[in-house]
Amino acid sequence: MPPTISVANLSKTYASGFQALKGIDLEIRSGEIFALLGPNGAGKTTLISxxxxIVSPSGGSVHVNGHDIITDYRTTRSLIGLVPQELPNNAFESVWDTVAFSRGLFGKPPNPAxxxxxxxxLSLWDKKDNRIMTLSGGMKRRVLIAKALSHEPRILFLDEPTAGVDVELRKDMWRIVRDLRDSGVTIILTTHYIxxxxxxxDRIGVINNGELILVEDKSTLMHKLGKKQLILQLHHPLEKIPSALASRGLTLSDDAMELVYTYDTQGERTGITSLLAELNEAGIKFKDLSTTQSSLEQIFVSLVKRPS
Structure with missing residues (x-):
């Protein structure tokens, strides 16, 4: 299937001379959840905008379902819903009126159903007559999503949707996003919460200093760049790592009671089996072992810290 969104050589330089985006190439598939990660000022919001x-590019092109965002702007905007970072400021409007008005902005006929x-x-029905000003921060976030969905878009952008939301409500919103994806809506998500x-x-993109440095399936990314650690708890303290094991890259804990072996997630069984045999030959006994694996956050940090 052709991509739902196709971005080619996209750049943006503001009047101040700041180059926010530098030759971005990106394709987003229909029906996926695509997470765009990057530190503050990396270019995430500019790309979405x-x-x-909302923002005009300096160069390059963007197509949404095959339509150019500039020459076919009415069509492309009708296909997209945007949940911005900012909370709504129409404080005196009711929830119902706010959402219904958003639908009308796209030229859609009234559809109360x-x-x-x-x-x-979005668990907002019992709040439909409440003024926005009376809602909690989490409920205001839900209103933003409702406004974005009011005109029945096929693509939904979520720019930091759970910022300032408590953990319980965040997980509830994750469920909402999954349900939308299951209904066929393509989701593009930016978040500080790794x-x-x-x-x-489903896929991860990492942007830094205006450049898209990586796009990968999440599982593939964690397999390729993730590291695992085998932690061996020793029976007795070890003064130093034997020279015969120096090539293994083992490290010794401060109390000398643990050996730590760091390895790639690929080809791990052979490496661990041979390591345990070498430890036995060296007379190093251990009473327990455990493993840990890199989180996506650790992979992200390592990517953005790489020299350009």
Whole structure:
């Protein structure tokens, strides 16, 4: 299938001379959850804003379902829903009026049944007559999602959707996003919570200093760049690592009671089996062992710290 969103050689330089995006190439598949990660100022929001038609690009092209975002802007905008970082400021409007008004902005005819379904799906139905100003921060986030879904988009951008939301509500919103994906909506997510991407994303993109440095399936990324550690708890302290094991890259804990072996996630069985045999030959006895694996956060940190 052709990509839902196709970005080619996209660049953005602001009037101040700051180059926010540098030759971005990206394709987003239909029906996936794509997580865009990057530190503050990396270009995440600029990229989203250009695709959504809020910011004009300096160069390159963007197509949404085959439509150019500039020449076919009405069509592309109708296909996209955006949940921005900022909370709503229409404090005196009711939830229902706010969501219904957003639908009208896209030229859609009134559809009370659809608005009701959106509000019920987001657990907002009992708040439909409440003014926005009376809602909690988490409920205001839900209203932002409801507004973005009011015109029935096929693509949904979530820019830091759970910022400032407590853990319980965050997990509830993860469920909402999965349900949307299962209904056929393509989700593009930016987040500071790396566990959010690890929990939900099908693919990961990492942007840094305006450049897209990596795009990969999440499972492939963690397999290729993830590291594992085998931790051996020793029976007795070890003064130093025997020279015969020097090539293994073992490290000794401060109390000399643990040996740590760090290895790639590929070809691990052979390496561990031979290591245990070498430890036995060296007379090093251990009473227990455990393993740990790199999180997506550790991989992300290692990527953005790499010299350009």
């Amino acid at each position: 250009i695709i959504c038609g 659809h608005i009701e379904k959106v509000l019920r799906d 566990e959010e991407a690890e929990e939900m994303a």
